[in-house]
Amino acid sequence: MSALGSHAGFIVAAYAISLLVVLALIGWVHWTHRRVKGEIAALDGRGIRRRSAAGEAPARLPGEIA
Amino acid sequence: MALTDLANPTRFLAFVARALPVLAAATTLAGLCAAYLVAGVPDDYQQGATVRIMFIHVPFAWLSMGCWVLMSLSALGTLVWRHPLADVAQKAAAPIGAAFTFLCLVTGSLWGRPMWGTWWQWDARLTSVLVLFLLYLAVLALWQAIEEPARAARAVAVLTLVGLVNIPVIKFSVDYWNTLHQPASVLRLGGTTLDAAYLVPLLVSALAFTLLFATLHMAAMRNEVLSRRLRTMLLMAARRGVA
Numbered sequence: 001m002s003a004l005g006s007h008a009g010f011i012v013a014a015y016a017i018s019l020l021v022v023l024a025l026i027g028w029v030h031w032t033h034r035r036v037k038g039e040i041a042a043l044d045g046r047g048i049r050r051r052s053a054a055g056e057a058p059a060r061l062p063g064e065i066a
Numbered sequence: 067m068a069l070t071d072l073a074n075p076t077r078f079l080a081f082v083a084r085a086l087p088v089l090a091a092a093t094t095l096a097g098l099c100a101a102y103l104v105a106g107v108p109d110d111y112q113q114g115a116t117v118r119i120m121f122i123h124v125p126f127a128w129l130s131m132g133c134w135v136l137m138s139l140s141a142l143g144t145l146v147w148r149h150p151l152a153d154v155a156q157k158a159a160a161p162i163g164a165a166f167t168f169l170c171l172v173t174g175s176l177w178g179r180p181m182w183g184t185w186w187q188w189d190a191r192l193t194s195v196l197v198l199f200l201l202y203l204a205v206l207a208l209w210q211a212i213e214e215p216a217r218a219a220r221a222v223a224v225l226t227l228v229g230l231v232n233i234p235v236i237k238f239s240v241d242y243w244n245t246l247h248q249p250a251s252v253l254r255l256g257g258t259t260l261d262a263a264y265l266v267p268l269l270v271s272a273l274a275f276t277l278l279f280a281t282l283h284m285a286a287m288r289n290e291v292l293s294r295r296l297r298t299m300l301l302m303a304a305r306r307g308v309a
Binding site: 003004005006007008010011013014015017018021022024025026028029030032033036037039040043044046048049050 | 109114115116118119122123126161162165168169172173176177179180278282285286288289292293295296298299300302303306
């Protein structure tokens with residue numbers, strides 16, 4: 001800290017806040033992936049599959065991508 | 067694999083599964099190189115050690131604008147070519163761009179307090195970046211406000227293209243107005259005014275943050291594709307009455 005001089009608090013705060021926000025972004029991406037994959041697997045387990053995944057004609061619902 | 071093959075979301079997901087570990091490794095490597103270089107940077111003769119804030123503030127500033135340009139290109143893809151992944155790319159980029167713009171403002175404020183004697187000044191550069199942050203929040207709110215993704219994508223695309231006007235305002239604000247913020251010192255017509263001792267770590271840091279952005283964006287796009295598949299499955303379950 002002393003090597004950063006009298007403004008060490010500003011420098012450390014800038015890097016610490018940046019690190020926290022970047023870690024939050026990584027966590028958001030990671031946990032969203034886990035949650036969505038889990039929900040898809042649960043529906044799949046109950047026999048609910050997209051028509052394209054089940055080999056049927058891929059009629060699309062609004063906003064759906066194959 | 068041809069680039070056009072990635073228009074197919076299933077092929078895109080297969081591509082992401084291969085590319086994401088490589089991108090994450092490259093981000094880590096570049097980040098370690100940047101940390102090593104920044105640790106060895108000498109104090110500036112005027113700013114002292116606070117010059118180290120530049121190595122995070124400037125990449126966040128560049129990427130906050132770069133992300134909006136990327137979203138604008140995606141908006142064209144949505145409105146003109148109706149590319150299946152265009153609005154996915156746009157929606158995935160918005161939270162990351164908002165976070166980077168927030169960090170640009172916060173690190174700038176933490177740099178400005180000891181150097182300028184103030185946390186904030188309503189000058190053209192700072193205000194136009196704040197407007198960019200508010201535009202990101204507006205985009206995020208609009209995605210949440212309209213339930214049907216295709217309709218939301220068109221509304222967000224229009225807002226994004228309107229907001230693109232703000233990018234040259236940010237870039238040239240320090241040239242056209244008398245601002246507290248310093249003029250451009252790296253991306254300028256007359257060449258950089260930064261000494262190599264600062265320029266090299268800055269460029270390596272910018273590379274690391276660009277790779278981080280690419281990694282997060284690709285992962286968020288994968289999540290968005292999967293979320294839309296989940297939405298489709300839930301609608302099918304509701305139709306069958308089994309949800």
